[in-house]
């Protein structure tokens with residue numbers, strides 16, 4: 001095992017109480033402790049017990065593993081890489097309470113270069129903040145990464161819903177609702193209408209919000225509107241192989257593109273059966289070990305309307 005220090009970078013995920021991402025960015029121990037306590041849901045006292053582990057200079061995976069076990073099973077996964085080794089190391093620790101822990105794994109930061117000066121960024125916790133950010137090593141600009149909004153339409157026509165078969169990756173050849181990233185300068189409603197026009201060449205009207213679905217793991221928020229066709233015309237746009245209307249009982253649940261679409265259509269079919277269409281809010285959490293392209297590797301937390 002490498003004898004050089006392995007500095008630590010905490011997971012940027014707000015929901016993650018069980019994962020570390022250890023990288024090469026050095027952090028002062030006080031910063032580490034301040035950040036670790038809320039992450040581990042500990043007061044400062046239990047962590048003082050671990051000071052002998054000397055977080056600023058962890059040396060081996062066995063010492064890190066020892067720390068995890070000493071915390072009584074609050075973790076289920078640990079990833080780290082050593083600045084002095086060419087290859088990152090991974091290990092898992094299945095704690096006793098890991099089943100109740102959110103299955104969230106730290107994401108790799110996506111901003112590598114400064115958007116102002118082009119300098120390289122590094123992940124640090126800026127003064128006065130609690131999370132790591134991509135900070136420019138040249139000009140010091142802090143780059144904030146926030147969730148993206150995906151907007152789309154569940155188009156109803158003669159008791160059927162309009163689905164598009166994807167002509168692009170990811171999930172090429174799988175069915176989806178017309179939806180995509182919202183653009184600056186448009187409302188969610190305008191974005192959903194635009195995506196439906198682009199993907200299904202369909203003009204819609206009478207939009208009403210049907211579901212908000214948060215996916216913290218990938219930093220996305222879906223807002224899906226129910227809508228009606230302005231005219232009974234639709235055809236595949238440039239991102240679709242084909243477009244088709246499906247009765248609720250014929251929706252191809254085995255070949256839907258994304259977890260968000262599966263969840264939306266499940267809720268829709270249940271509402272139709274119950275004769276009560278309402279607004280839904282829920283959160284999708286990817287299951288531990290599930291790939292991001294596995295549309296069934298997830299759990300859903302529903303917030304029932306009071």
Ligand SMILES: [Zn+2]
Pocket residue numbers: 114115116117118119136137138139140141
């Ligand atoms: Zn810069």
